[in-house]
Amino acid sequence: MTVTPVTFVERARQAVGSDVARSNRVGAERLAGLREAARQAYPAFDEMRDAARQIRLHTLAHLDDHLQRFADQVERNGGHVFFAADGTEAIGYIQRVIQDRRVRRVVKSKSMVTEEIALNHALEASGVEVVETDLGEFIIQLAGEHPSHIIAPAIHKTAADVGRLFADKLGVPYTDDADELNRIARAHLRRIFLEADLGISGVNFGVAETGSICVVTNEGNGRLVTTAPPIHVAVMGMERVVPTAGDLAQMLEVLARSGTGQGLSVYSNIVTGPRRVGDPDGPDELHVVILDNGRSRALAAETAEILACIRCGACLNVCPVYRAVGGHAYGSVYTGPIGAVVTPALMGLDPWADLPFASTLCGACRDVCPVGIDIPRMLLHLRRRAADERHHPFRWVAPGLRAYRIAATGPWRWRAFLGLGALAARLFGRSGRIERLPFHASGWTRFRSLRAPAKKPFRRRWGERHGT
Amino acid sequence: MERDAFIARVKAAARAARLPDADPPGLVVPDLPEVDLTEAFVAALGRVGGVAHRDDPVEVVLALADRLGTSEYLGWDDEWLPPGVGAGLRHGGLSALAGDVPADAEGRRRHQSGYFDVVLGVTGAEAGFAETGTVVIRSGPGRPRMASLIPEVHVVILAEEAICRSLAHWAETNAGAIVDAANVVFVTGPSRTGDIEMRLNVGVHGPREVHVVLV
Ligand code: SF4
Numbered sequence: 001m002t003v004t005p006v007t008f009v010e011r012a013r014q015a016v017g018s019d020v021a022r023s024n025r026v027g028a029e030r031l032a033g034l035r036e037a038a039r040q041a042y043p044a045f046d047e048m049r050d051a052a053r054q055i056r057l058h059t060l061a062h063l064d065d066h067l068q069r070f071a072d073q074v075e076r077n078g079g080h081v082f083f084a085a086d087g088t089e090a091i092g093y094i095q096r097v098i099q100d101r102r103v104r105r106v107v108k109s110k111s112m113v114t115e116e117i118a119l120n121h122a123l124e125a126s127g128v129e130v131v132e133t134d135l136g137e138f139i140i141q142l143a144g145e146h147p148s149h150i151i152a153p154a155i156h157k158t159a160a161d162v163g164r165l166f167a168d169k170l171g172v173p174y175t176d177d178a179d180e181l182n183r184i185a186r187a188h189l190r191r192i193f194l195e196a197d198l199g200i201s202g203v204n205f206g207v208a209e210t211g212s213i214c215v216v217t218n219e220g221n222g223r224l225v226t227t228a229p230p231i232h233v234a235v236m237g238m239e240r241v242v243p244t245a246g247d248l249a250q251m252l253e254v255l256a257r258s259g260t261g262q263g264l265s266v267y268s269n270i271v272t273g274p275r276r277v278g279d280p281d282g283p284d285e286l287h288v289v290i291l292d293n294g295r296s297r298a299l300a301a302e303t304a305e306i307l308a309c310i311r312c313g314a315c316l317n318v319c320p321v322y323r324a325v326g327g328h329a330y331g332s333v334y335t336g337p338i339g340a341v342v343t344p345a346l347m348g349l350d351p352w353a354d355l356p357f358a359s360t361l362c363g364a365c366r367d368v369c370p371v372g373i374d375i376p377r378m379l380l381h382l383r384r385r386a387a388d389e390r391h392h393p394f395r396w397v398a399p400g401l402r403a404y405r406i407a408a409t410g411p412w413r414w415r416a417f418l419g420l421g422a423l424a425a426r427l428f429g430r431s432g433r434i435e436r437l438p439f440h441a442s443g444w445t446r447f448r449s450l451r452a453p454a455k456k457p458f459r460r461r462w463g464e465r466h467g468t
Numbered sequence: 469m470e471r472d473a474f475i476a477r478v479k480a481a482a483r484a485a486r487l488p489d490a491d492p493p494g495l496v497v498p499d500l501p502e503v504d505l506t507e508a509f510v511a512a513l514g515r516v517g518g519v520a521h522r523d524d525p526v527e528v529v530l531a532l533a534d535r536l537g538t539s540e541y542l543g544w545d546d547e548w549l550p551p552g553v554g555a556g557l558r559h560g561g562l563s564a565l566a567g568d569v570p571a572d573a574e575g576r577r578r579h580q581s582g583y584f585d586v587v588l589g590v591t592g593a594e595a596g597f598a599e600t601g602t603v604v605i606r607s608g609p610g611r612p613r614m615a616s617l618i619p620e621v622h623v624v625i626l627a628e629e630a631i632c633r634s635l636a637h638w639a640e641t642n643a644g645a646i647v648d649a650a651n652v653v654f655v656t657g658p659s660r661t662g663d664i665e666m667r668l669n670v671g672v673h674g675p676r677e678v679h680v681v682l683v
Contacts (some may be wrong), residue, residue: 020533042599043485043500044496044498044499044500047496047498047500048496050493051493051496054492054493055493057487057493058491059492060482061485062482062577063478063482064475064476064478064479064482066493067475067478068475071471071566072522080666081471083469083474084469110659113617129547132671135672135673136661157545162608166564177668179670182661182669183670190584191581193673194577194580194583194584195577195580197573203639209648210647214646218557218660218661219659219660219673219674220672220674220675221672221673223613223617223673224617224673224674226651227617228580228614230573238478244643245639245643245644245646246494246639246643247494247495248639248643248646249495249635249636249638249639249643250495253635253636262516262600262656263516263599263600263601264597264600264602264635264654264656265656266655266656266657266658266659266674267653267654267655267656267674268652268653268654268656270646270651270652271650271651272647272650272651274645274650276507276608276650278608278609279608279609279650280568280569280607280610280611281565281567281568281612281614282607282650283571284571286501290617292474292477292478296477296480296481297481299481299484300480300481300484300485301477302486303486304485304486305487327525327579339616352652363589377479406620446559456621467592
């Protein structure tokens with residue numbers, strides 16, 4: 001994970017109003033609309049959501065048991081399991097597999113968790129070629145950028161941008177025709193798939209009862225990555241298990257409807273072990289890397305519920321802050337409301353203390369979440385922690401509130417405090433509006449003016465009328 | 469990290485977690501409006517960009533091969549397709565490509581390079597979901613995964629009586645069957661992406677066209 005050396009506010013300021021943020025918003029609004037249409041078209045949606053939530057919470061409460069069972073089953077099916085405490089361990093294991101098998105070329109399908117541990121970067125540094133195959137990720141990789149949306153990583157790029165990029169990097173004639181661009185990508189990536197030495201995928205769900213892993217894609221690259229190369233390495237966040245195959249079905253029922261408004265994604269690909277005796281194709285070797293990387297820390301804290309997330313992206317699409325600033329402002333691979341919780345929950349508040357403040361707490365994210373995660377509650381919790389622990393840049397919150405408490409807990413202190421306010425109003429709000437406040441308060445009036453407080457305070461008027 | 473240490477850490481965290489510990493409800497099979505399963509399947513398939521056929525599968529495949537200008541297909545072995553389909557295709561001039569990939573890395577690469585130009589795939593399916601237009605495809609001996617994945621055009625032969633109401637309805641009785649193969653895939657329409665300006669585009673990696681022949 002790259003830590004960008006600026007705060008959320010600074011990144012957001014750069015992003016607001018930019019073309020990138022605009023295309024981002026259009027995309028997010030479209031996805032939100034599709035989700036709403038899917039919800040209305042499927043009468044059982046709310047019922048399915050409740051069940052999905054129960055399954056996820058139950059799994060987390062007994063995560064150790066389900067993980068044990070899952071690992072046993074993967075091994076029984078002939079796969080290898082590696083438990084990685086953090087990104088370094090996960091990368092180390094994958095590098096060992098790569099060296100042992102003399103792997104030169106790796107194909108990958110979209111996976112947040114490998115982004116989280118910056119796997120590509122590490123593998124490339126050790127001299128292996130890593131090709132992202134999800135069209136959006138492929139575009140992002142060619143451009144040397146970071147994804148801005150967890151479902152649609154290149155949501156901020158126009159067809160013309162992509163055309164220029166392809167012309168530049170793939171040596172094809174420029175076109176901004178989306179069909180043609182798709183064809184170029186298909187032909188280019190096809191050869192790479194069929195000849196790759198190793199495929200790396202994420203895991204949407206692991207099934208404890210059967211040791212199966214499910215990889216969901218619309219493009220089909222998730223299937224190619226798990227079918228064509230002789231070795232398949234699946235990297236799974238440890239929270240991704242569900243107890244049974246029936247539970248998997250339940251999760252699939254809500255995942256695509258929430259994310260993109262589809263009834264099901266185009267491919268829900270379920271892999272149970274490497275290729276079996278007599279199977280004509282598929283990988284001969286399967287490795288499942290189960291990753292903690294801060295998850296047990298998040299699980300033990302008030303943020304436990306965030307691990308129920310199935311990364312559908314619905315909360316991003318409805319979030320007014322995400323819509324305005326886009327994904328890059330979050331500075332982390334996890335963006336939007338889910339990112340504002342998950343990033344500090346996994347990686348600590350330092351340097352992510354400002355992310356929980358990147359929200360209006362309107363609650364839209366909680367309303368659309370297919371597993372009913374109360375994101376606003378967790379944002380508030382993280383805000384309190386950020387203030388308690390005096391994380392920059394919110395050091396002033398705790399002393400500020402303490403000063404307020406002192407002022408508000410004694411009648412004469414309160415009167416004096418209000419008197420100060422009235423004085424300030426007279427100083428700054430002569431025309432009935434406060435146009436500009438000085439120093440730290442200037443942020444309140446940068447983009448708007450405020451109505452000045454009444455000349456005669458309400459308390460005085462009340463007193464005059466009722467004679468107290 | 470050692471497995472035991474890892475699990476111990478997770479266990480401590482899970483015990484510390486303040487989570488409502490509800491019992492798992494099991495699969496909820498929703499009460500969906502009654503529909504004619506075949507009609508609903510055909511409509512749903514159309515919505516996701518697939519095409520349904522009611523004609524003889526051999527004729528459908530031969531017509532597609534003709535349009536694509538190909539004389540070969542990658543598909544399931546004869547015994548896994550409805551009786552007579554494999555023979556019919558050969559009789560119509562189509563030859564089946566070998567789907568068995570060698571186990572050594574070099575052999576695999578050589579064999580799979582031959583898939584680069586494959587445009588036509590023919591498979592069966594063991595179930596369909598009326599709600600979403602999905603087909604369930606299970607791999608195994610004589611049933612290569614590549615047949616439904618690599619070609620530009622994928623023809624699926626599906627028995628009408630195998631159509632269920634939805635994924636949940638199917639899973640209620642068949643969920644355990646998922647483990648019976650190294651690969652089971654639910655396919656819902658042609659491969660698609662919205663990654664360039666959110667505009668729908670088909671066939672970026674998987675098949676550009678999905679034809680379901682109901683028998
Ligand atoms: S928090 Fe909920 S809505 Fe947001 S990505 Fe996760 S599952 Fe989807």
